[in-house]
Amino acid sequence: MNWKTVVELIGYLGSALVVVSMLMTSVVRLRIINLMGSAIFTVYALLIKSYPTAAMNLFLVGINIYHLVRLLKAQKQYDLIAMDADSSYVAYLLEKNRDDIRAWFPEFAPPEGRDVIAYLVCCDGNPAGLFLGRAENDGAIDVLLDYATPVYRDTTVGRYLHGKLSQAGYRSLSFTGNAPGHVGYMEKVGYRKNDRGAYILDLHGQG
Numbered sequence: 001m002n003w004k005t006v007v008e009l010i011g012y013l014g015s016a017l018v019v020v021s022m023l024m025t026s027v028v029r030l031r032i033i034n035l036m037g038s039a040i041f042t043v044y045a046l047l048i049k050s051y052p053t054a055a056m057n058l059f060l061v062g063i064n065i066y067h068l069v070r071l072l073k074a075q076k077q078y079d080l081i082a083m084d085a086d087s088s089y090v091a092y093l094l095e096k097n098r099d100d101i102r103a104w105f106p107e108f109a110p111p112e113g114r115d116v117i118a119y120l121v122c123c124d125g126n127p128a129g130l131f132l133g134r135a136e137n138d139g140a141i142d143v144l145l146d147y148a149t150p151v152y153r154d155t156t157v158g159r160y161l162h163g164k165l166s167q168a169g170y171r172s173l174s175f176t177g178n179a180p181g182h183v184g185y186m187e188k189v190g191y192r193k194n195d196r197g198a199y200i201l202d203l204h205g206q207g
Contacts, residue, residue, distance in 0.1 A: 007044065007047045007048060010040060010043060010044045010047065011041065011044040011048075013037075013040055014037050014038070014039075014040035014041030014042075014043075014044050014057075015037070015041065016037070017033055017034070017036050017037030017040065018034060018037035018038065018041065019037075020033055020037075021033035021034035021037060022034075025150035025151060025153070026150070026151070026153055026154065027071060027151075028068070028071055028072070028154065031064050031067055031068045031071065032064075032068065034060070034064050035061060035064035035065065035068065038057045038058075038060040038061045038064060039057075039061050041053075041057045042054050042057040042058045042061060045057060076123050076152075076156055077123065077124060078121055078122065078123050078128065078156075078157065078160045079121070079122045079123075080119055080120070080121055080122075080160070080161065080164045081119065081120045081121075081122065082117075082118070082119055083118040083119065083120050084118065085111065085116040085117065085118040085132060086112075086116075087118070089120075090118050090120075090130070090132075091110070093120075093127060093130050094110055094130075097130075097147065097149065100147075100149075100150065101145070101147055103181070104147065104179060104181050104182055105145060105147070105177060105179045105182065106178060106179070107177050107178045107179075108144065108145055108177070111132060111134070111144050113134070115134050115135055116132060116133070116134055116144070117132070117133055117134070117135050117141070118130070118131065118132050119131040119161065119164075119165075121148075121157050121160060121161055123152055123157075126151075127149060128148060128149055128151075128152035128157050129146075129147060129148040129149065129152065129157040129158070129161060130145065130147045131143075131145065131146050131147075131161055132144040132145040133145075133173070135170070138171065139169060139170050139171030139172070140170070140171055140172045140173070140174060141165070141170055141172070141173050141174070142174055142175075142176070143173050143174065143175040143177075144177070146158065146161075146175070146182070155185065155188050155189050158185065158189045159189060159206075162189065162201065162203055162206040163206045165203055165206070166203040166204065166205070166206040170203055171202075171203055171204070172200060172201060172202050172203055173191075173200070173201040173203065174198050174199065174200050174201075175191065175198065175199045176197070176198045176199075183199070186199050186201070189201065190202075
């Protein structure tokens with residue numbers, strides 16, 4: 001592979017990352033990927049001696065860094081609302097996000113029973129997460145759904161929820177469903193897989 005080809009590949013990589021960033025629903029991810037793409041494209045522009053293009057992309061790097069710092073410093077303000085699991089609003093949220101929920105929780109079905117608890121996490125009045133579970137007598141909750149809407153899909157919604165559940169006296173969460181895409185999130189917030197294949201989160205100290 002000659003040097004010209006390497007330079008062209010660098011340019012294609014930078015362009016691809018900029019395009020991919022536009023597909024992100026998370027603003028933080030958009031900024032991070034766009035930052036990477038702009039930085040790589042700056043290098044490409046310098047290599048081909050296109051200095052105006054390099055200057056523009058270097059400026060975009062600075063803009064992305066500025067907004068990332070602001071986003072990461074900003075404290076999201078969440079509210080927790082206890083709901084009836086069979087309420088019309090819970091049904092509305094499940095229907096509105098049905099395809100996304102199915103992608104993350106392929107085996108999920110709206111639960112029935114008086115022992116089902118439901119919590120809605122809101123951020124500035126907007127739905128950010130929906131939690132459904134079955135409460136056990138020992139303070140454990142069998143998690144049926146722990147869903148965050150795409151805009152708020154980071155660990156902050158879950159950590160806030162877990163703290164509130166701990167304060168409410170719940171002892172632990174367990175998840176036994178089939179949700180491969182959800183495993184990474186569970187591991188980030190502290191779930192541990194036991195010898196029976198269940199993911200367990202100890203809520204002690206989460207509040």
